[in-house]
Amino acid sequence: xxxxxxxxxxxxxxxxxxxxxxxxxxxxxxxxxxxxxxxxxxxxxxxxxxxxxxxxxxxxxxxxxxxxxxxxxxxxxxxxxxxxxxxxxxxxxxxxxxxxxxxxxxxxxxxxxxxxxxxxxxxxxxxxxxxxxxxxxxxxxxxxxxx
Numbered sequence: 001x002x003x004x005x006x007x008x009x010x011x012x013x014x015x016x017x018x019x020x021x022x023x024x025x026x027x028x029x030x031x032x033x034x035x036x037x038x039x040x041x042x043x044x045x046x047x048x049x050x051x052x053x054x055x056x057x058x059x060x061x062x063x064x065x066x067x068x069x070x071x072x073x074x075x076x077x078x079x080x081x082x083x084x085x086x087x088x089x090x091x092x093x094x095x096x097x098x099x100x101x102x103x104x105x106x107x108x109x110x111x112x113x114x115x116x117x118x119x120x121x122x123x124x125x126x127x128x129x130x131x132x133x134x135x136x137x138x139x140x141x142x143x144x145x146x147x
Contacts, residue, residue: 001037001045001105002081003143004030007054011074011133013123020129021121026071027052028133031109032081033102034095036147042105045145046112049073054139062139066118073113076123076131077106099126 005027012022029049055064055071066073079102083091096102103125113120123129 001034001041001109001145002032003045003049004078004081005049005052005054005141005143006133007136007139008074009134009136011131013074013076013121014130014132015124015127020124020127021074023072023074023119023121025069025136026073026119027054027066028074028076028131030076030078030081030131031106032078033097033105034082035097035101037097037101037105038147039105039108041145041147042108043112045143046109046116048143048145050113050116050118052141052143054141067116072119072121074121074123074133075106075110075113076129077102077125 008028009025011028013020050067051065053065054062055069057063079096082096085091110120110122
């Protein structure tokens with residue numbers, strides 16, 4: 001599983017003009033799933049995101065996590081994180097899991113964050129979403145977890 005994690009002051013998902021999910025300060029996490037991912041991987045990635053120290057402490061050092069600072073997490077499915085652009089100009093999606101595999105694992109990732117104590121908002125799997133965010137810092141990191 002891959003996650004593109006952005007520290008945000010706010011983020012939201014809009015589908016066909018309707019607000020579907022929004023958060024204040026926290027993390028916007030775009031999540032991609034590949035073929036050999038499972039619920040164990042989803043839980044491991046959730047733990048990594050929950051404990052990722054990217055928020056400033058009292059001295060301004062990135063030493064706090066979303067868990068310790070009480071922020072929220074916006075989870076958005078993003079199969080394009082597994083787009084392969086090594087050849088040509090059109091990405092290959094071969095490494096991205098099929099929707100019937102990916103959807104429950106994105107849900108398991110969001111549920112694992114909730115179990116850790118996160119307030120979680122989500123997009124809608126497979127929908128044409130507009131994601132709006134204010135990247136704070138900017139701080140953007142790519143995480144990857146496997147079995």
